[in-house]
Amino acid sequence: MDSTLFIVQLINGIQYGLVLFLIASGLTLVFGVMGILNLAHGSMYMVGAYLAWYFVQHTGSFALSAFISAVIALCIGVVVERTLIRQLYRRNHLDQVLLTIGMIFVFNALQSLLWGNDPLGVEVPEALAASIPLTGIIEYPVYRIFVAVFCIVVAAAMYYVINKTRLGMLIRAGESNREMVECLGVDISRLYTIVFAIGVMLAAVAGVVAAPISSIVPGMGEHILISCFVVVVIGGMGSIKGAFVGALLVGLVDTFASVLVPELSSMMIYVFMAFVLLLKPQGLFSS
Amino acid sequence: MLFKKRAERLFMWVFFPLALLMPMFLEQNEYYVNKLTTIMILSIFVMSLDYLVGKCGLITLGHAMFYGLGGYLFVILAPEYEAVNFWVYTFYICAISAAIALVIGLLVLRTSGIYMIMITLAFAQMTFYYFSGSIDYGGTDGVFVYVKPETSIFGLSLFDLDNPTHFYYLCLLSLFNTLLFFKVLVRSQFGRVVDAIQVNPGRTTALGYNIFVYKLMSYVVASALGAYAGYLFTLQYGFVNPSMLSWTTSGTALVMLILGGIGSIYGAILGTITYEGLHYTLEHWTEHWMLFMGGLIILMVMVFKKGIAGFLEDLLEKRDGK
Numbered sequence A: 001m002d003s004t005l006f007i008v009q010l011i012n013g014i015q016y017g018l019v020l021f022l023i024a025s026g027l028t029l030v031f032g033v034m035g036i037l038n039l040a041h042g043s044m045y046m047v048g049a050y051l052a053w054y055f056v057q058h059t060g061s062f063a064l065s066a067f068i069s070a071v072i073a074l075c076i077g078v079v080v081e082r083t084l085i086r087q088l089y090r091r092n093h094l095d096q097v098l099l100t101i102g103m104i105f106v107f108n109a110l111q112s113l114l115w116g117n118d119p120l121g122v123e124v125p126e127a128l129a130a131s132i133p134l135t136g137i138i139e140y141p142v143y144r145i146f147v148a149v150f151c152i153v154v155a156a157a158m159y160y161v162i163n164k165t166r167l168g169m170l171i172r173a174g175e176s177n178r179e180m181v182e183c184l185g186v187d188i189s190r191l192y193t194i195v196f197a198i199g200v201m202l203a204a205v206a207g208v209v210a211a212p213i214s215s216i217v218p219g220m221g222e223h224i225l226i227s228c229f230v231v232v233v234i235g236g237m238g239s240i241k242g243a244f245v246g247a248l249l250v251g252l253v254d255t256f257a258s259v260l261v262p263e264l265s266s267m268m269i270y271v272f273m274a275f276v277l278l279l280k281p282q283g284l285f286s287s
Numbered sequence B: 001m002l003f004k005k006r007a008e009r010l011f012m013w014v015f016f017p018l019a020l021l022m023p024m025f026l027e028q029n030e031y032y033v034n035k036l037t038t039i040m041i042l043s044i045f046v047m048s049l050d051y052l053v054g055k056c057g058l059i060t061l062g063h064a065m066f067y068g069l070g071g072y073l074f075v076i077l078a079p080e081y082e083a084v085n086f087w088v089y090t091f092y093i094c095a096i097s098a099a100i101a102l103v104i105g106l107l108v109l110r111t112s113g114i115y116m117i118m119i120t121l122a123f124a125q126m127t128f129y130y131f132s133g134s135i136d137y138g139g140t141d142g143v144f145v146y147v148k149p150e151t152s153i154f155g156l157s158l159f160d161l162d163n164p165t166h167f168y169y170l171c172l173l174s175l176f177n178t179l180l181f182f183k184v185l186v187r188s189q190f191g192r193v194v195d196a197i198q199v200n201p202g203r204t205t206a207l208g209y210n211i212f213v214y215k216l217m218s219y220v221v222a223s224a225l226g227a228y229a230g231y232l233f234t235l236q237y238g239f240v241n242p243s244m245l246s247w248t249t250s251g252t253a254l255v256m257l258i259l260g261g262i263g264s265i266y267g268a269i270l271g272t273i274t275y276e277g278l279h280y281t282l283e284h285w286t287e288h289w290m291l292f293m294g295g296l297i298i299l300m301v302m303v304f305k306k307g308i309a310g311f312l313e314d315l316l317e318k319r320d321g322k
Helices: A003-034 A041-059 A062-083 A093-115 A142-164 A166-176 A178-183 A188-213 A220-235 A240-260 A262-279 B006-026 B030-055 B064-077 B086-108 B113-133 B164-187 B189-199 B201-206 B211-237 B247-260 B267-285 B289-303 B307-321
Strands: A131-133 A139-141
Touching (some): A003 A142, A003 A166, A003 A240, A041 A062, A041 A220, A062 A188, A093 A220, A093 B113, A093 B247, A093 B289, A142 A166, A166 A188, A220 A240, A220 A262, A220 B113, A220 B247, A262 B113, B006 B164, B006 B307, B030 B211, B064 B086, B064 B113, B064 B211, B086 B113, B086 B211, B164 B189, B164 B211, B189 B201, B189 B211, B267 B289
Antiparallel strands (some): A131 A139
């Protein structure tokens, strides 16, 4: 592997890892604050991608579509939390798994009902369609760099919100002691709705930005969900910092494995995860 | 008495005689005989999962790994164009799966709760991708089984596996044995300790039991039986492919479990029949059957947690009370 190829793969790995972070952060946030394992989280990524496709067809503007999709995802999050997820707070893990599997069934059925089962694609927005030449033959698409930068901005925003704002303070407080937060007069159920809706929106936004660089197919949600599980397990459940480090590691392992050991590439992240677990059963940044 | 509850006894008296006579009613209608055979096989798989989830409290989302391994181990071990002995391979497959489960269990059972759910899933995905990507084992297409095993013991051959009705009875017998096995296991001293671990792990440890060993043994036993079900499935359809290992297989089994009633062992059969029956009916009616199935699952979790077995038990208990 020469140095140019190495750099290209490095950027690819980081970019993929950053998209994974966007999705995994929602998963880990919801788990950390509410103690809920949401298997339907990947479905939100799928919904985001399909919504982006639908609105790009109708409005022609990628930015506008992204905005509308994010708002719709936020609404879905609020509705799902208020009707279904709310019932799970006092239930065991098995109920969480089963209920969210039921949700996956429903979301998948709705997807095939509304948009069919053919693979779809979204074009890269014109303003970002250029490529940067790296050497004579190899060039790197601007859109992928945009995706990476966008994810970093979101990550920075999350860091700011969680560590510097009142909402973030409540989220952190809710993580460590639910009863105490309630006793202090905070409406914890509203907080939970907000956190869940933000989690859903993050997954959907990841689906939107990933839409132009991946094909939109049924089952894409489950595929990404399981990669996110690996991220979250490596990073430590409930830790946003862990999700960030885990996502970058998984992105890099996955990208380099597909170059170095193509035959076993899809399983390398799981091998990597098993290895991490042997050393640290609670993940790298367990809280 | 092995079957304490009324509902259980009723089920045993209704289900097994009916299942025994079924092929006669169906008059050799191969499609339905095959469908029922698949239900028997899936019931074995779901029952082994019920033991783990319902009795041992070990929630796994990776049980399909052993289901798939049962099939893959057969095509890996058996020569391609030569009939092997069914019973010998049953032993091989269960023993090797048990050994694999022992190693994986040592890793997986160090964790619990959410972590365990995700790690079992990850191991299953690892095997899924391994076999999906392997050229030797046909990638995503899987492998065909050209010759089915023969079933002679001491020169006596009871089942002809190419005959659907014979295969049906083999699966029914396996299901019956699995049910008895788990019932005996639950009522044995081993089962009591497993129960005690559920109620209070700390006290059980204080009584001198090594609870990790009990969990590990349970995991190994259930995994080996899951593999046996996968082995039967592969023989029935004559192929094995990675979809057997996919996480949807594990997820569907959990769904069957909640339909039937978690922790009741025989509920696994009820759940499998219900799921497959619903799937069949809905699929013929609409292409978007998943919408209804998903809705039903959500409803079951919300309001009908005990499943069909629980419903039956409540119904018969009430009659007892009067």
